Amino acid sequence: MxxxxxxxxxxxxxxxxxxxxxxxxxxxxxxxxxxxxxxxPYMTGLVAGAFVLSSLYHVFxxxxxxxxxxxxxxxxxxxxxxxxxxxxxxxxxxxRGINVLMTPHFTSAISAFGIVFLAYAVIxxxxxxxxxRKFIVESVQRLSAKAGRNAYESxxxxxxxxxxxxxxxxxKEAYAADHKAVKLLAAIGIPVACFLHGYAGFIFGxxxxxxxxMTPLMPVIFICSAVxxxxxxxxxxxxxxxxxxxxxxxxxxxxFLPDGIAHGSAAVNYDQLKSVQDHEVKMTSKYxxxxxxxxxxxEILDMIFRGYTAVKSWDILRDVLFEHDFVKIFVLQYGxxxxxxxxxxxLPGVTVRRAVLASAMVLFGVFMMRWNVVIGGQAFSLTFxxxxxxxxxxxxxxxxxxKEGLGGAxxxxxxxxxxxxxxxxxxxxxxxxxxxx
Amino acid sequence: xxxxxxxxxxxMFVAGASVSLSALELIDPQEVLAANPELRWGFxxxxxxxxxxxxxxxxxxxxxxxxxxxxxxxxxxxxxVIKKDGEVVMDSPKxxxxxxxxxxxxxxxxxxxxxxxxxxAQAFFVPKLCNHCETPVCVQVCPVGATxxxxxxxxxxxxxxxxGCGYCIMGCxxxxxxxxxxxxxxDKCTFCYHRISNGGNTACAQACPFGARKIGNLRDPNDPVAxxxxxxxxxxxxxxxxxxxxxxxxxxxxxxx
Numbered sequence: 001m002x003x004x005x006x007x008x009x010x011x012x013x014x015x016x017x018x019x020x021x022x023x024x025x026x027x028x029x030x031x032x033x034x035x036x037x038x039x040x041p042y043m044t045g046l047v048a049g050a051f052v053l054s055s056l057y058h059v060f061x062x063x064x065x066x067x068x069x070x071x072x073x074x075x076x077x078x079x080x081x082x083x084x085x086x087x088x089x090x091x092x093x094x095x096r097g098i099n100v101l102m103t104p105h106f107t108s109a110i111s112a113f114g115i116v117f118l119a120y121a122v123i124x125x126x127x128x129x130x131x132x133r134k135f136i137v138e139s140v141q142r143l144s145a146k147a148g149r150n151a152y153e154s155x156x157x158x159x160x161x162x163x164x165x166x167x168x169x170x171x172k173e174a175y176a177a178d179h180k181a182v183k184l185l186a187a188i189g190i191p192v193a194c195f196l197h198g199y200a201g202f203i204f205g206x207x208x209x210x211x212x213x214m215t216p217l218m219p220v221i222f223i224c225s226a227v228x229x230x231x232x233x234x235x236x237x238x239x240x241x242x243x244x245x246x247x248x249x250x251x252x253x254x255x256f257l258p259d260g261i262a263h264g265s266a267a268v269n270y271d272q273l274k275s276v277q278d279h280e281v282k283m284t285s286k287y288x289x290x291x292x293x294x295x296x297x298x299e300i301l302d303m304i305f306r307g308y309t310a311v312k313s314w315d316i317l318r319d320v321l322f323e324h325d326f327v328k329i330f331v332l333q334y335g336x337x338x339x340x341x342x343x344x345x346x347l348p349g350v351t352v353r354r355a356v357l358a359s360a361m362v363l364f365g366v367f368m369m370r371w372n373v374v375i376g377g378q379a380f381s382l383t384f385x386x387x388x389x390x391x392x393x394x395x396x397x398x399x400x401x402x403k404e405g406l407g408g409a410x411x412x413x414x415x416x417x418x419x420x421x422x423x424x425x426x427x428x429x430x431x432x433x434x435x436x437x
Numbered sequence: 438x439x440x441x442x443x444x445x446x447x448x449m450f451v452a453g454a455s456v457s458l459s460a461l462e463l464i465d466p467q468e469v470l471a472a473n474p475e476l477r478w479g480f481x482x483x484x485x486x487x488x489x490x491x492x493x494x495x496x497x498x499x500x501x502x503x504x505x506x507x508x509x510x511x512x513x514x515x516x517x518v519i520k521k522d523g524e525v526v527m528d529s530p531k532x533x534x535x536x537x538x539x540x541x542x543x544x545x546x547x548x549x550x551x552x553x554x555x556x557x558a559q560a561f562f563v564p565k566l567c568n569h570c571e572t573p574v575c576v577q578v579c580p581v582g583a584t585x586x587x588x589x590x591x592x593x594x595x596x597x598x599x600x601g602c603g604y605c606i607m608g609c610x611x612x613x614x615x616x617x618x619x620x621x622x623x624d625k626c627t628f629c630y631h632r633i634s635n636g637g638n639t640a641c642a643q644a645c646p647f648g649a650r651k652i653g654n655l656r657d658p659n660d661p662v663a664x665x666x667x668x669x670x671x672x673x674x675x676x677x678x679x680x681x682x683x684x685x686x687x688x689x690x691x692x693x694x
């Protein structure tokens with residue numbers, strides 16, 4: 001009985017651990033959608049953005065982006081399973097997540113997630129398969145011919161044989177058909193990627209009870225910022241991976257060049273890597289600039305429109321935007337995350353380091369944008385007479401504060417890099433061939 | 438069999454089968470009821486009668502197994518103090534579980550606040566509960582159909598199917614939904630569906646010593662609630678969201694939403 005009383009006295013409801021209420025807030029109101037729902041559009045945005053970047057080359061034939069396009073495609077695939085992780089970590093009943101596929105209730109914006117997500121996954125997987133088919137065929141031939149394979153190579157051979165799906169045709173016509181298929185898939189992929197992410201925007205934009213979220217611009221804003229963040233992440237990761245490769249190439253550290261195993265040789269030319277890196281990063285940052293202008297314009301338009309029309313909710317929104325969240329929105333998101341990198345990319349004589357630094361700031365800016373939308377949307381009460389502050393749980397004291405705290409967020413952010421490391425062993429993302437896709 | 442005969446027979450079979458199938462469709466009792474409902478639950482709150490004792494909150498929590506100390510509740514009472522200078526001060530500590538026994542208004546992080554009697558123009562209490570809307574947002578946004586509307590208008594949650602995404606909680610303009618601290622699924626007022634379906638009263642209405650809360654059938658012209666809703670000037674909360682709420686208030690101020 002005493003135990004029961006103690007348990008009741010300490011009963012903390014979901015959301016209470018990280019919500020601080022001020023003034024008049026309804027009894028059931030908490031920050032129910034916390035860090036994982038910030039991570040969800042952030043990660044989906046990265047997936048969509050990376051894919052759009054790779055499509056710039058595959059569909060529109062922007063030759064200059066050739067090397068980074070292949071990397072972006074493989075990286076997008078590595079990010080893909082992670083887009084689902086934050087949702088699973090957020091659900092109160094994660095084991096019932098599959099219900100969304102079993103009884104999708106189509107009036108709900110979330111219900112089609114599984115279908116859209118799977119459709120997109122199939123397109124990306126198929127595109128990678130066609131891009132790498134030549135490489136797969138060559139690898140099978142190379143590894144089969146090799147006498148005295150070690151265990152690693154035998155495993156690779158088995159994997160390549162499996163994923164070749166028996167399509168071993170290495171005629172010129174067959175490769176030409178691959179080219180066509182890649183172009184088609186990338187072309188279909190762009191609208192699907194935009195849909196995948198615009199749809200994440202719709203999930204928020206259609207919540208009529210939330211004064212900050214409800215705007216038809218939300219999906220468009222989400223798509224633009226998705227492309228921005230995806231390109232920025234590709235620049236940063238491409239730079240980091242290239243630096244690692246350069247470092248490893250000098251010293252012959254093969255475990256940092258896992259694709260060397262797939263290549264059949266670990267020999268990587270340092271000077272060649274450097275020139276490729278310089279060229280790709282500078283080129284890509286120009287595209288980043290274009291999409292940034294678009295994203296920024298829409299976000300500012302949304303804010304001006306709200307201020308100008310000044311409906312009932314504007315009083316409380318103004319308090320949130322210009323007082324409570326001022327630093328997060330205008331300093332961190334727009335200042336450090338948008339305007340500063342914008343100027344850095346615009347000023348003449350862009351160096352690789354400056355472009356990468358600017359991209360890292362852009363990544364941070366887009367993260368803050370997601371934060372300010374998701375958390376900012378819950379910063380005020382439905383009564384318009386009170387506020388809620390969100391305190392991110394940093395040191396977890398139970399499973400819930402881990403899942404919906406710093407630990408869970410870092411887990412989500414770190415996983416794609418681990419997946420990429422292993423994926424790179426099978427589909428070498430930095431592999432270049434002259435007539436490849 | 439000739440091809441011509443085969444086509445003829447197939448067409449006849451399909452036509453015949455569809456006629457008999459449509460007959461099955463016609464006698465679906467649920468559809469008949471939905472088309473001509475005799476029962477539509479509605480709720481009437483008379484704010485003039487509420488004194489903020491909080492007995493309804495207690496009764497609801499006990500009846501519906503919501504832990505008393507958990508800071509979530511299916512129903513709650515708000516206190517409004519409107520000052521002569523127009524400022525409105527509101528609170529609802531623990532949803533008024535323990536009743537309003539002090540003049541201090543709980544402003545959460547900003548602490549307790551006292552408004553001097555001479556500054557007060559008017560003060561009153563407003564009980565809140567799920568509005569069991571005609572077009573409920575929560576039902577619309579549930580991705581798995583775990584939240585649903587019954588033929589007699591109640592909006593309920595299937596605890597065995599809810600995945601706990603919280604979309605319904607975010608979608609509700611009235612803040613009536615929360616995560617059940619033990620079941621870990623979305624939860625809300627059911628109009629005590631288990632009681633009213635068996636001829637009983639809701640726990641809150643039964644506990645209210647002043648008759649400020651009443652449940653009734655809006656389709657029955659002789660029902661006291663239906664009579665009041667039809668014959669008196671009543672208001673609803675936040676109709677701008679298009680949810681068509683079915684909890685009606687007597688004496689609703691513009692400060693309340």
